Amino acid sequence: MANHKNIEYVGDSRVPAKRVQNISPSYAEFPGKNEPFWPNFLLKEWMVGAVALTAFLILTVSHPSPLTDKADPTDTSFTPLPDWYFLFLYQLLKFPWASGDWVLIGIIAIPGLAFGGLLLAPFLDRGPERRASKRPVATSLMLIGIISVVYLTWAAMDEHKAHEAAKHPQGEAAAPSQPQGGEQPAADNPGAAIWQKQTNCQGCHGAEMQGGMGPALTSIGGTLSAEEIKDVIQNGRGNMPPGMFTGSDAELDQLVEYLASLK
Amino acid sequence: MLKQVYDWVDERLNITPMWRDIADHEVPEHVNPAHHFSAFVYCFGGLTFFITVIQILSGMFLTMYYVPDVINAYESVKYLQNEVAFGVIVRGMHHWGASLVIVMMFLHTLRVFFTGAYKHPRELNWVVGMLIFFVMLGLGFTGYLLPWDNTAYFATKVGVEIAATVPFIGTFIKHLLTGGEILGAQTLARFFAIHVFFLPGALLGLLGVHFVVIRRQGISGPL
Ligand code: HEM
Numbered sequence: 001m002a003n004h005k006n007i008e009y010v011g012d013s014r015v016p017a018k019r020v021q022n023i024s025p026s027y028a029e030f031p032g033k034n035e036p037f038w039p040n041f042l043l044k045e046w047m048v049g050a051v052a053l054t055a056f057l058i059l060t061v062s063h064p065s066p067l068t069d070k071a072d073p074t075d076t077s078f079t080p081l082p083d084w085y086f087l088f089l090y091q092l093l094k095f096p097w098a099s100g101d102w103v104l105i106g107i108i109a110i111p112g113l114a115f116g117g118l119l120l121a122p123f124l125d126r127g128p129e130r131r132a133s134k135r136p137v138a139t140s141l142m143l144i145g146i147i148s149v150v151y152l153t154w155a156a157m158d159e160h161k162a163h164e165a166a167k168h169p170q171g172e173a174a175a176p177s178q179p180q181g182g183e184q185p186a187a188d189n190p191g192a193a194i195w196q197k198q199t200n201c202q203g204c205h206g207a208e209m210q211g212g213m214g215p216a217l218t219s220i221g222g223t224l225s226a227e228e229i230k231d232v233i234q235n236g237r238g239n240m241p242p243g244m245f246t247g248s249d250a251e252l253d254q255l256v257e258y259l260a261s262l263k
Numbered sequence: 264m265l266k267q268v269y270d271w272v273d274e275r276l277n278i279t280p281m282w283r284d285i286a287d288h289e290v291p292e293h294v295n296p297a298h299h300f301s302a303f304v305y306c307f308g309g310l311t312f313f314i315t316v317i318q319i320l321s322g323m324f325l326t327m328y329y330v331p332d333v334i335n336a337y338e339s340v341k342y343l344q345n346e347v348a349f350g351v352i353v354r355g356m357h358h359w360g361a362s363l364v365i366v367m368m369f370l371h372t373l374r375v376f377f378t379g380a381y382k383h384p385r386e387l388n389w390v391v392g393m394l395i396f397f398v399m400l401g402l403g404f405t406g407y408l409l410p411w412d413n414t415a416y417f418a419t420k421v422g423v424e425i426a427a428t429v430p431f432i433g434t435f436i437k438h439l440l441t442g443g444e445i446l447g448a449q450t451l452a453r454f455f456a457i458h459v460f461f462l463p464g465a466l467l468g469l470l471g472v473h474f475v476v477i478r479r480q481g482i483s484g485p486l
Contacts, residue, residue, distance in 0.1 A: 015277045022279050027289050033298050038286030044297050048306050049313055056314070056356070056363060064351050065358035067344055070337040071416035073446070080417035083407050085365045085400070093425065103428055119393045121376070122386035130379030131486055142376055 077167070081160055088152035091159075114145060191258020194251050200244040209262075214240060219262055226260035288478065293485035304378075305482070307371035314364040315470070319463065321357040329409065331455035333448045336411040361403055368399055380483040388476045395469045398462050405458035411451060419454075420446050 008017040027034035035041055072078075082090050089111060093099050098106030117124065125138040132139045195201070195209070204214035211217070220229065233252065236242035245252055273279055292298050294305040328347060330339040343350040372392065375381055381389035408419040423446060427437040442449030 010275055010277075013275070015275065019273070020277070020279045020283065022283070025287050030289065032292035033295070034289045034291050035295070036286065037288050037290050041290040041295065045306070045309070048296070048303070048310070052310055052313065056317075056359065060352060060355035060359050063355070063359070064344070065355045066414070067341060067410060068412040068414045071333075071411045071413055073416065075413060078413045078417050080421045081414060082418040082422060083403055084362065085403060086422070089425075090421070104430065107425060107428055108430075115393075115397075119390060122381045122383070122389050125382070128382070130382060130483075132377045132379070135379065139377070142373075146373075 079160065079163055079167070084153060084157070087156035088149045091152040091156035094159075117141070189254075189258045189261065191254045191256075191261075194247060194255045195258065197247070198245065198255070200246065204240070217259060217262065221260040222263040224260070226256050229259050230256045284478070288481070291482065291485070294482055304370075304374040307367055307374050311364060311367040311371050312470070314360050314367055315466075317356060318360050318364060321353055321360065322459070322463075324353045325357055326459065331409070331451060333411060333451055336409065336451060340410045340412075361406060365399065365403065368396060372396065378483065378486060385476075385480060385483065388473060388480070391469055391473050391476065395466065395473065398466045398469060402458060402462045402466070405454040405462065408451065408454045409458065416446065419450075423450075 009015060010017050024036045024039070027036060081087075092110060093103065093106040095106070096102070098110065121138070125135060127135065129135055204212055205217050206212045209217040209220075224232070230252070232240065233245050233256065234242060236244075245255070247255075294302050296303045296306065325343070328339055328343040328350070330336060340354070344354055345351075347353075375389065375392070404419075404422060408415045423437055423440055426440065427433045429436060440450065440453065441447075442453050
């Protein structure tokens with residue numbers, strides 16, 4: 001115990017005047033190859049961080065994060081998909097014995113037991129033994145938990161993929177077999193030639209459909225159907241005046257078909 | 264010069280012991296991957312923290328562009344993603360980091376579990392860790408809604424509906440989260456506040472406790 005009466009302070013503060021030496025201790029005498037955290041250990045550990053950061057940045061640069069269309073509460077065809085680390089809970093609720101009348105099993109009993117067990121693990125598994133192989137009950141419960149979570153996550157993803165594929169039968173499957181994809185109709189489509197003559201349209205949407213006063217049309221087929229496009233051309237919409245198209249009805253149909261093909 | 268500044272401050276505030284305690288703690292052989300490669304499992308906690316720091320920094324930059332209201336939220340994210348220089352990287356780091364931090368935290372939890380490090384005398388820190396775990400899941404859930412795209416909207420709708428089926432308090436939880444009957448403007452404002460202020464505050468407090476306890480007790484000994 002320090003004798004408080006004999007401590008000398010800095011001025012009238014409560015900071016002792018006696019300095020602590022600013023040098024690393026040596027752990028050379030310790031059993032095993034111990035070392036101080038700073039600087040010895042951190043001078044090697046930054047490499048682990050650097051490897052992790054590099055992997056992380058490669059992932060980030062090679063995969064831009066996804067952004068679907070703006071939220072539209074009236075869209076009934078959108079299939080909800082929670083973030084992947086919630087999928088196991090989501091999938092659990094699809095089992096008939098964990099949903100409907102039994103939903104309390106799915107939302108309370110099973111997650112409650114699993115997470116409650118985890119939370120209280122130190123008080124449930126109280127023996128002195130630390131090795132996983134000497135704690136068969138704790139270890140096997142954890143392994144069962146991990147396997148179930150991995151399986152449920154996988155099942156949820158699999159179901160979602162199957163569901164999406166059923167929704168757009170030719171969608172993703174057809175795209176790769178058509179090498180040029182969306183660009184292809186541009187050159188040989190008769191609609192392209194008709195577009196070239198529409199100086200009225202080009203005034204607002206740009207000669208290359210890149211947009212200007214009006215929106216870009218380069219992928220308008222993804223947003224509007226052929227009928228909707230035709231309606232906008234004939235009747236106008238917002239700031240767009242009606243009747244700007246010049247040419248025959250047959251040419252109008254060709255242009256509409258061309259625009260609708262731009263996805 | 265720097266040393267003189269340091270000494271000047273140190274003489275008055277005695278700062279050396281504050282950081283020396285962290286700098287000088289021993290790193291035993293059995294947790295040092297330089298001596299036993301398999302000890303890399305002990306890095307998962309530190310890596311979780313590293314990614315948490317990245318999340319906080321990238322999140323701070325995101326809020327320089329993000330506008331938390333139903334009319335502008337989507338447009339502001341789209342603008343950041345497509346127009347702002349390096350915006351796609353900042354958003355990407357926060358987006359992928361959110362998954363990575365969960366993975367790392369999961370691996371860290373498994374390390375602690377399978378080395379039996381949650382046992383006496385470290386029970387309390389395990390409980391603190393589990394609380395951190397729930398806060399992290401909460402951050403993931405609330406953050407997912409913020410871009411206000413269809414994925415976000417419908418996933419959150421399902422989540423809120425699941426919460427609403429909880430007996431007795433279900434409707435209360437639903438109203439607490441959504442701020443009304445429907446998932447709309449109120450909901451986005453709440454999720455933003457929870458994601459950016461409430462949960463990070465709780466997380467930093469819990470992490471502080473987690474680290475102080477680790478310094479107090481030291482890392483668990485070899486098996
Ligand atoms: C953001 C999340 C977390 C961070 C940043 C974090 C960080 C750390 C760090 C740096 C350590 C030192 C040892 C090591 O790196 O392995 C540690 C130890 C520990 N962590 Fe965490 N942790 C987190 C979440 C958790 C969770 C979810 C649990 C468990 C439920 C947990 C339980 C523990 C325990 C019991 C120790 C002491 C282990 C020992 O002494 O061997 N932590 N944590």
